Amino acid sequence: LFLVSVICPSQNYPLYIRSVPTENELKFHYTVHTSLDVVDEKISAMGKALVDQRELYLGLLYPTEDYKVYGYVTNSKVKFVMVVDSSNTALRDNEIRSMFRKLHNSYTDIMCNPFYNPGDRIHSRAFDNMVNSMMMQVC
Amino acid sequence: MEQGPAGGTAAAATATGLGGLLPLLSESEQQRYSELFLRCLPPPEAAAGGSSVGELFRASQLPPDTLLQITEVCGAKRVGYFGPAQFYIALKLIAAAQSGFPVRIESIKNELPLPRFMALKNDSEVHYGTPAELHGVKFQVPHTTLEKNSYKRTEEGDKQEPKSPSMSPICSPPASPSTYQRIPLSYGYGKSRSGLEHQHGAPYEVRHSTHQQDGPSSGNYGPKPALACSTLNRSLSAEREQQDSSTHYSDDPWRITEEQRDYYINQFRSLQPDLNSFISGSVAKNFFTKSKLPIPELSHIWELSDVDCDGALTLPEFCAAFHLVVARKNGYQLPETLPETLLPEYLQAASLKPMHDCALFDTYSESLPGSQQTRDFSRTEKTSAEEVPDNSALLQDGKKDDKQALKVSTALKTIPKEFQHLTVKTAAQESNALKARPRSRSYSSTSIEDAMKKGEEPPTPPPRPQKSHSRASSLDLNKIFQQNT
Numbered sequence: 362l363f364l365v366s367v368i369c370p371s372q373n374y375p376l377y378i379r380s381v382p383t384e385n386e387l388k389f390h391y392t393v394h395t396s397l398d399v400v401d402e403k404i405s406a407m408g409k410a411l412v413d414q415r416e417l418y419l420g421l422l423y424p425t426e427d428y429k430v431y432g433y434v435t436n437s438k439v440k441f442v443m444v445v446d447s448s449n450t451a452l453r454d455n456e457i458r459s460m461f462r463k464l465h466n467s468y469t470d471i472m473c474n475p476f477y478n479p480g481d482r483i484h485s486r487a488f489d490n491m492v493n494s495m496m497m498q499v500c
Numbered sequence: 501m502e503q504g505p506a507g508g509t510a511a512a513a514t515a516t517g518l519g520g521l522l523p524l525l526s527e528s529e530q531q532r533y534s535e536l537f538l539r540c541l542p543p544p545e546a547a548a549g550g551s552s553v554g555e556l557f558r559a560s561q562l563p564p565d566t567l568l569q570i571t572e573v574c575g576a577k578r579v580g581y582f583g584p585a586q587f588y589i590a591l592k593l594i595a596a597a598q599s600g601f602p603v604r605i606e607s608i609k610n611e612l613p614l615p616r617f618m619a620l621k622n623d624s625e626v627h628y629g630t631p632a633e634l635h636g637v638k639f640q641v642p643h644t645t646l647e648k649n650s651y652k653r654t655e656e657g658d659k660q661e662p663k664s665p666s667m668s669p670i671c672s673p674p675a676s677p678s679t680y681q682r683i684p685l686s687y688g689y690g691k692s693r694s695g696l697e698h699q700h701g702a703p704y705e706v707r708h709s710t711h712q713q714d715g716p717s718s719g720n721y722g723p724k725p726a727l728a729c730s731t732l733n734r735s736l737s738a739e740r741e742q743q744d745s746s747t748h749y750s751d752d753p754w755r756i757t758e759e760q761r762d763y764y765i766n767q768f769r770s771l772q773p774d775l776n777s778f779i780s781g782s783v784a785k786n787f788f789t790k791s792k793l794p795i796p797e798l799s800h801i802w803e804l805s806d807v808d809c810d811g812a813l814t815l816p817e818f819c820a821a822f823h824l825v826v827a828r829k830n831g832y833q834l835p836e837t838l839p840e841t842l843l844p845e846y847l848q849a850a851s852l853k854p855m856h857d858c859a860l861f862d863t864y865s866e867s868l869p870g871s872q873q874t875r876d877f878s879r880t881e882k883t884s885a886e887e888v889p890d891n892s893a894l895l896q897d898g899k900k901d902d903k904q905a906l907k908v909s910t911a912l913k914t915i916p917k918e919f920q921h922l923t924v925k926t927a928a929q930e931s932n933a934l935k936a937r938p939r940s941r942s943y944s945s946t947s948i949e950d951a952m953k954k955g956e957e958p959p960t961p962p963p964r965p966q967k968s969h970s971r972a973s974s975l976d977l978n979k980i981f982q983q984n985t
Contacts, residue, residue, distance in 0.1 A: 473811035475781030476799035484796060486836065487803050 362428060362446035363499045364389045365492055367468060369480055370438035373397055377483040380444075381496050393442050396430045400440050403432070433461040439468065445499065452499065460495055467491045532614050533588045540587070553582050553590075559617040560594045570594060573605060591615050753832055754839035756823050756847070764819040778812040784821070791825050797834065801825060804838045816847035 364380035380389050425447070433441040441464050445452055467488045471477050474485070540553045557567045574589035582590070595615035596602075756764070765775065771787060772779050779787075788798050805821035806813060813821060820842040828834055840846060 470803075470809040473781070473806065473809050474799055474802045475785035475811065476795055476802055484799070485803055486800060 362449070363496055364393070364444040365464065365495070366393050366442045367464070367483060368397065368440040368442065376481070377488070379492055381500060389444055392428070392430065392444055396432065396442055397440065400432045400434060400442070404434055431457050431461070433465070435465060441465070449499070463491060463495065529592070529614060533591050536591060537584055537587050540582070553587070556617060557590070557594065560598065560615055562594060562597050566597050570597065752841060753827060754823070755841045756819060760823065761819060764822045765815065767822065768815055768818050775815055778814045779818060781811040784813050784818070788821065788825060791829065793825060793828060797828060800834055801828070804834070805842070807838070807844050814844065816844035819847055820844070
C-alpha cells in the first residue's frame with residue numbers, strides 16, 4: 362500500500378498521483394485531500410523559518426489505523442504527499458526523507474523542461490520510472 | 501542471367517505464356533521489381549496482396565482504365581492474384597505506359613526505363629519513409645541517410661527469406677544501397693538531383709498522412725537551399741565512400757552522420773553564435789515547436805536529450821535533440837532512453853571541432869584535446885564532457901554556487917602552465933559538478949574533494965562562511981561575544 366502525489370502550489374490539485382495497488386484509489390485521493398489541510402497548518406506555523414532542507418520535510422502528518430501520511434513542501438509551495446501502510450514498519454524516517462528528496466529532484470528536472478508548463482499534469486517518463494523504482498523498493 | 505521466381509508461380513508464368521519474358525528483365529529492373537514486390541508482399545505468402553498492389557499502381561499516376569488493362573494483360577486477372585511473374589510484367593507494362601507505349605505484351609520487349617511511382621504511402625513506416633515531408637529541402641540530407649540505413653536493414657532482412665525472388669543483390673550487398681539511395685530521389689522528380697525544388701510539390705504532403713504536420717514550407721527552419729543542395733550532392737558522392745563503412749552505419753538510425761552533424765551545428769549557430777555556449781530553454785522551445793511535433797513528444801525529446809537537466813542545450817545535447825526530432829518526423833518511435841550514440845560524451849568525443857573555438861581557454865588550447873582524452877577515461881559524472889562549455893557558461897550567467905566557481909576559474913589563470921592540464925580537468929570537474937548537480941552533493945560528497953586533492957596546486961579556497969547555527973537555537977552566542985569584545 363503506497364501512494365505518491367504531487368500537489369500544485371496555487372490551486373491545490375494533484376499534478377501527479379500514483380498508487381499501488383490501484384484499487385480503492387478514490388479513498389486515497391480523499392486522504393491526500395484532507396491531508397492538505399494539515400500541510401497548510403504546518404506551513405503557516407513555520408512563520409519566518411530558516412530556509413533549510415530539513416524544514417521542507419514535514420514528517421508524519423497524521424496516522425490513522427490503516428496508514429500513515431507524510432508530507433513535504435518545497436520553497437515554491439509544491440507539496441508532496443506520501444501515504445504508506447501502517448503495517449509497513451520497515452520504512453524508517455530516513456528512508457522517507459530520501460524518497461522525498463528524490464521526488465523533489467525529479468520534480469526539478471521536470472521543471473527544467475521548457476515544454477512543461479507549471480500547472481500541467483506530469484507525464485514525464487523519467488518521473489514515472491523514478492516513482493516505479495521507489496514503489497518496488499517499498500513493496 | 502537471372503534467377504527465376506520461386507516455387508509455384510512458375511506454373512502461372514508458363515500458363516500465361518509469358519515465361520519467355522523473364523530473361524528480358526535487365527539487372528536494374530530486376531532489383532527494382534523485386535524490391536517493389538516485397539514491398540507489396542505480406543510476408544508469409546508468395547503472392548502480393550491486392551490492395552497494396554492497387555496502391556502502388558495508383559501511385560504510378562496512370563489512368564485507371566490503363567491500370568485495368570495492365571492487370572488483364574499481365575495475367576493477374578486470370579489467375580486471380582499477383583504472383584511475381586504477373587507483378588513484374590505489370591511493372592514493365594506500367595513503365596511502358598509511362599513512356600507512352602500501348603499496353604501490349606509486345607511493348608515490354610523493348611528497353612524501358614524503370615516505372616515511376618509517386619509518393620508511395622508507407623504502411624510499414626520504418627522501411628520506406630517518404631523523403632519529402634520534412635521542412636523543406638534541408639531535411640533531405642538527414643533523411644536520405646536514415647533511409648539508406650533503413651533500406652540496408654530491410655535488404656538484409658529480406659535476404660533471409662529463401663522464397664524471395666531473384667535476389668541478385670545477395671551477391672553484392674554494398675552495391676545495393678546505391679540503388680536504394682537513388683530511389684527516393686527518383687520519386688517524383690525523375691532521376692535529377694536538382695529536383696530538390698520538386699519536393700515542395702503537393703503530392704507528398706497530400707499522400708502522406710502518418711505524421712501530423714503542415715506543408716513543407718521552407719520557412720520553418722530558415723531557408724538555406726544552397727547549403728542543402730551542396731550537402732546533398734556531397735552526401736551522394738560521400739555515400740560511395742561510405743559504402744565500405746556502410747555496415748558501420750547500417751543498423752543504427754541513432755547515429756549522426758557527418759552531413760547531419762554539420763547541419764545541426766549550423767542550426768545551432770543560427771540560434772547561438774558561440775558553439776561552446778548553450779541555448780536556453782525558451783529559445784530551444786520556440787525552435788523545436790516549429791517542427792510541429794506534438795508537445796508531449798517534444799517534452800519527451802527534451803527529457804532524453806537534456807542530460808544534465810539544466811534547462812539548456814549545449815551543442816551535443818542540441819544535436820541529439822535535433823536528431824531525435826528528425827527521426828521522429830521520419831516515423832521512428834522515440835526511444836525510452838537516450839541511445840548511446842546520442843550521448844553528449846559520445847558526440848563530444850566524435851567531433852573535437854567545437855572545442856577549439858573556446859575563447860576562454862585559448863592559451864590552453866593545446867591541452868584541451870589532452871584533457872578531453874583524460875575525460876573520456878574518467879567518466880565519473882555523466883556530464884563530464886561538457887566541462888569547457890560549462891565553464892564559459894558559468895562565467896556568463898550566475899548559476900548556483902557561481903561565486904565559488906568564479907574563484908576557481910580566476911585562480912586557473914594564475915596557475916603555471918605545467919599544471920594547466922590537470923587543473924583544467926579537476927577544476928572543470930568540480931565546477932561542472934557544482935553547476936549540474938548541486939543538490940546531489942549530499943549523496944556523493946566525496947568525489948569533489950577527491951578531485952580537488954588530485955590537483956597539484958589546488959585553487960585558493962573560498963572564504964569560509966560565517967559561523968551560523970543550524971539547529972533552531974535562537975541565541976546567536978558568537979555575535980554576542982564578538983560584540984562584547
